[in-house]
Structure formats: structure tokens, C-alpha cells
Amino acid sequence: MPGHQRAKNVAYDDDDFYSGDDYYEDEEGGQNELSPEDQEQMRLGTIKVKEALDSTISVTDKQIEEALWNYYYNIGKSVTYLKNTFGPKQKSITEPQKTKTTTRFDQAASAASSTVTEMPSPLYAYEQMATATFSRTSASKGCADYPVPLPAFAPLDYESITATDFFFDVPWGNVPQERLGTISIQPLLPRGRLLGGSSRPSKLAALAAARKRKQEEAKIASAQPALSEAKSETDKAVSLLDRLNVKENDAAPTHSSDGGEAIRRESVAKRYPLKKRAPSPEVVETKVDEDESAGEQIPLPEFPDIRTGPSTFASTLCGRGGASADLDSGFASISPFPNSTGLLQAFKGPSPDDIVLNAQAKGTKPKSTQPKKTKGDKLAASMEKMAVEETPKVKSKNLDVIKEFEQSGMKPMANFVVIGHVDHGKSTLMGRLLFDLKVVDQRSVDKLRKEAETIGKSSFAFAWVMDQTSEERSRGVTVDIATNYFETSKTRFTILDAPGHQDFIPNMIAGASQADFAVLVIDASTNSFEAGLKGQTKEHALLVRSMGVQRLIVAVNKMDTVAWSQSRFNEISTQMTTFLTAASFSLKSLTFIPVAGLTGDNVTTPVQNPNAAWYAGGETLIDALDASEPAKRNIEKPLRLTISDVFRGGITNPVSISGRLDSGSLQIGDSVLCMPANESAVIKGLEVENEPVDWVVAGQIATLHLSDIDPVHLRLGDIVCDAKKPVKLVKEFTAKILAFEHVMPMGVDVFRGRLQAEGKVKTLLAVLNKGSGEVVKKKPRIVKPSEVARVCVQLERELPLEVGTRVVLREGGATVAAGLLEG
């Protein structure tokens, strides 16, 4: 900024100031391009100013013209300025204020606010300060000439002076005559100008108008683009203003395509980034119509044109004609360069997205021989075409499933759930079992061991055979039920490995609800067994019992850690037998097996450790499993399947579920009812152990591929049932329960497998004899732990329940009772 004028920044944003450079660099040229009216005003103004000026003041015509130009032909202000600047009192001021340093904002602000008239020289400085920029000319240095001299101790910093600074030496109510001025407020006039300033055309606008006129004249004369020679920045600014006034017919390109211009346009484009354009439905439509050879189609949806027309501002900016020509381009409708070729060319054709969509449409849409339809018709037609064709009816083979089952010679099947306190070695034991039975090969175990080693958990290699999610592996705990299969010469087994952690009890309940029997794993290590008793060992055992599991294999694990101590094994067996028989397991349904899952001792092969000589000839784990009586299958009862998983079984099977058939049978083509949603579905396909099958029977865990149902109606724990004999939805029931904790009329969470509903124990009906089931006490106030009782439970929402259904009552995260529904 020139030294003769300093401006104090009053914290306006940079954008608030018009770049003075753009304008004043062309000031000379600008004056030359005054309109005839301006020239006439300038001529008359010069004469009047000359008349008003003292003969002692010598100023040139150019200086007068500059003053007039600067004060918008205001004679008074121009005279005052010239007097103050060139008059005898202002000897120190040798040069007039150069208009070049007055910003456009100064002019606009001063014109719009106050005007100081006829001020003596020092007050000129105030006039400048009264402008928005608080500019201070060198004339203000003349304050040394003020009648009230500035005190020596208060030097003025002209770079940062404020109005307060300026008057700091003036006593209140005693302003020196020299500093008095008249503030006249200009009447409010319509503000149509760029910065809301004077109603007169701004200088820039005047220049623009002049430029435009000149340009039009030149156009007529030479038919050459008038602005092709406009190379300077000023010209570009002016040409931009020209375009602000582009009318509908002013569409001829007028720009040179020099590099500077292109760069500038690019920078403008950057300031107004283009939004990615959605594919144009019209374009798709045209292409498809043109393509006579198109084959079968999956039509693209056609949408009504919801784009608005260009805004008034955009129309003003670009002109409607220019914009509409390229309306589709999206950019043209907002571009300040409607006729420029560089940027617009890039948006002339279809976007890459459009090209892909068009290509897809070409390949799939047949030729249209239909007469042109209305937009509404087209939309409706497209939506119709988009509708997925109704799945063809699944044909049933009408098999006699029971007969098929009997003739199949299928091995008896058994599902067992592996339960026990956290970290007692359930997954490891099952991994070892699968490895020893060659269900899992050496390579896979080596790989798992390597992976486990990398995170310092090499001992979990066998556990990872079962724990397959990354969460389970990184945390070292089972989270959800893991399923695996193996078979012996006698039986096909399904392993349901349940989580031991108390946080995942609901998952354990879900596993238990599918089991025919259970394997309870107990860590024999010092203190671990005891810790388990206080933890989930007992709770799990009680839960499976209350869910109908009668047979229990107790695997006393980690025997290697106690050197295969017989006394430890006996201690654990004794304690657990007492507890389990108290929990209504019959003695003959309990089997205790000493094992070491990690080493594989006594899992599938008898233990070789000499310390285990006391167990010589005893059962291995696999022997005990094989000796399990397969549960009786309720094949002839109505279908009941508890959903344990809902998933997408592939492109052709968008809705699939899996779960154990508690009763009944199923074949492809059957119609089923899903409860509690009460939605029907058709069996499209069936799988058992990942192999497609035509039918399944009670006891099997199967995958059902469904059709004619929305997956939103299917949740874990829901019941798939016979459509003719569906399970009932109930809100209140009576149950025979085994109490784990004190039970009284209280709020409880009721679990039916994975299904859960809030409810309350409404009434305690009776305490029963454990063995005979006879009533011992009617209407007790409380049921003590390990007592059997009949209670009435009320639910807040309906659950699919029927006589014989197992329910678990929990409260505050702990199981308080479990039982059997009586009615």
C-alpha cells in the first residue's frame, strides 16, 4: 500500500473488499472511456469548480477532473478537496490524494454513510476516518498546525489511529472550530449496486457500460470478438461485468481462449465445485429408444424431472438462452461462462456414470415399439417391470417322510451341548475330539497353532477349531453357539459348543434348547473346580436340566494339571453327584470321565499316563458319547422348529433359516407358519450338514431355504410350525419350576429358547414334592432355592408357548428358576 495513505483494517473479510487493483490499474484508460454523458458532466463540473476555486490555488484540469470523478461530480466536495489539498494552508501537502489508493469499499461506505462537507484541512483526515477503512492521509499530519497543539507526550501513530485517538486532546464540549464539521446523512436510495452503495452507477459499472458500448460498436464494425484483445486483468473484470448483463440473445462467444483466461476460469470453477450429476433419465430414454437391436431388458426406473429451472440469479448471471442450451449439463445452468468451451466441453457428453448405465440399458432393454407415453405412464410401467417376478410355486414331491426315514437306514442322530464354566476347556476338548476323529486334519490344526502363536495363545489352537470368529479368537472366549458334526459307527453327532461366560447365558440357553444331552466340562485344576462351582458350573447344569436335558456326561478336564490324581477326580465326582441329583438328574443318567483335552488323553484313546493307572480300562469320552441313548424323536407330532439363525443362503435363496426340529418333519414344497409373526412361508430347499436333502425329521438340525416371506418376520428363537396345527401365542401360563434362587411374586425375564419377554411371577400356587409332584404347600409366600413349585407367570407380550415347553426365568442377569409349561 502506498505510503501516502495508510488504512486501518477494521477486520472486514478479504472478500468484503473489492480488489482495487483490478479497477485502478486501468484508471487512465477508464477515464478515456467515459460515456458522452459522463464527458459532458465532467466538462460542466470542471468549469464550475474552476469558478469556485480561489485564483491563488493553482490546479490543473486533470486534478479537477480527478476530484470530480472521485466525488461523483459533487462540485462542493471537489472544491473543498482541492482547496484543502492545494490551498495555501496545506503547504505540507504537495500531492493530491491519489484516487488509486481509495478502495472501492471506501467509496461505497462513505457514499452510503456520512458526508463531511466544507471541512477545513485537518478535518479532511476525519472525513477519511469516517469511512469504513478509517483511512488517514498524510494531510492529517498537519495536525501539528492545529490551534490546539498536540502534546509532546502523545505522539499520534497514524498507522493505527482511531477517532478516539484523534480527539484525545479535545476537552469534552469544547471542540476547536477547526475540527467542527457538518455531518449530513444522504437519503436512503434504492441500492442496486454491487456493494449496496450509491444509486449512481459505480465507476466500475460505468467503465463496464462504456466497455460494452465500445465492444458492441466494434462487433458491428468488424464482426470480430470485441474482447479478444482484452488481455489485462482489468479487461477480464470488465468482461465479467459485461456478462452480468448478457441478454437472451447475447450468446455469441466473445472470449479468447488464452491460457490465463483458462486458468482463471478453472479457479472460478474450483470456487464453485460441480456436484456429481445424477444420471439423466432423459439420456437413458433416448439411448434406449435409439437402440433398435437391444435384447431382453431389466428396465431402469424412470423418474419425473424434478429439477428446478435456473434461479433468477443464475438467469441474470448467465442469461436464459445460454443456460437452457446446456441445461442438462448441470454446470451450464450455473456457469458464469455459458459460452466458454473449455469447461463446458467436459460436461457436454454423458458422464462416465451415464455411459455405464446406458451400456447396461442397451444390453438389457428391448426395442420399444410402443407409442410415446406420458411421464406418469412410463414411471408406472417401469415400476411394474422392476417388480421381481413371483417365485414359481415350489413343487412338492409329496413324500411319505416317516416311511422315507425308516427306509433310509439313517444312523441315529444326537445333538449335545457342551457346557461349563468359562475357560474350563470346552472348546479345546471338542477341537481335540474332532482332530482325533479326523474331522479336522493335521494341517488345519498346525495352521491354527501358528496363528494362535502369533498372538501368544498357542494353547488355543484346538479351541479355535470351534471358536471361529475373530472376536472369540482374540478374546479367547466363546461368544455364540458353535456347531460341528462328527459320527461314530453308531451315531451321527452334532456338537453345540456353548459359551461359558455369564454374559452369554442367553446363547447358552439357545444351545441347550436344541440338545438331546449335555457334556459338562469341569476344570480339575486346583481352585478352578471350586471357582466354577460358584460360577457357571452349577447354573449351566441346572439350566440344561430345566430345559429337558436328562443325560449328562461330566468331563473332568485338565487332569494333566493334577497329575491324573485319582483323589481329585473322586472329590469332584462326589461333589457334583450330590449337586446334580439334587437338581433332579437321575444317578444312572450321570457319567464321569477323566480327560485332558489339551493332550488328548482319554478323549478318543485311553490315557497312557502311568499316574492314571487307577483308571485302566475305563471309558473314554467318545465311548461315553456313543453309549448315549439317542433321544426319542417326536416325528409324528406337529412340526416345531426353533430358529437358531436367519441368513441369506445365496442369490437363489435370499431368506434362509436354520434350527433343530423339535418335533414333526418337513419336505420341500411344504407350507409353514412362522410364529409369533404369524407369517406363512414355503419351503424352497432343505439342507442337513451342508448337503441338500428332500426331507428332514425331528432331532435333525436343518437349513431351510424359504420363499414367500419377508425376512423381517423371522427372528432368532421364533418357531416354525405346522400351518394347520400352529403353536399358540400366550400371555399367561402355569409352569412347574425348579427354583435356583428365592422366588416370590416378582418381575422376571422369561426365556423360551432365544425368545424373551418381560413378565412377572404373578402367583405362587403351590410347593410340590420333587419326586412325586404332589402338592406339599398351597399358596406359599416364597419358594426357596432347590424347591419345586407351581407358579403363574404373566407376560408383557405374547410368546409362542404350549404344554411341555421349557422356560427359564431370569432376574437381574441371574437365573432364578427354570421349568416346564403345564398350561
Ligand SMILES: Nc1nc2c(ncn2[C@@H]2O[C@H](COP(=O)(O)OP(=O)(O)OP(=O)(O)O)[C@@H](O)[C@H]2O)c(=O)[nH]1
Ligand atoms: N493344561 C491343560 N490346559 C487346558 C486343557 N484344556 C484346555 N486347556 C486350556 O484352557 C484354556 C481355556 O480353554 P478353552 O477351550 O478356550 O476353554 P472354554 O471352556 O472353551 O472357554 P469358553 O468357551 O470361553 O468358556 C486354554 O488355554 C486351553 O489351552 C487341558 O486339558 N489341560
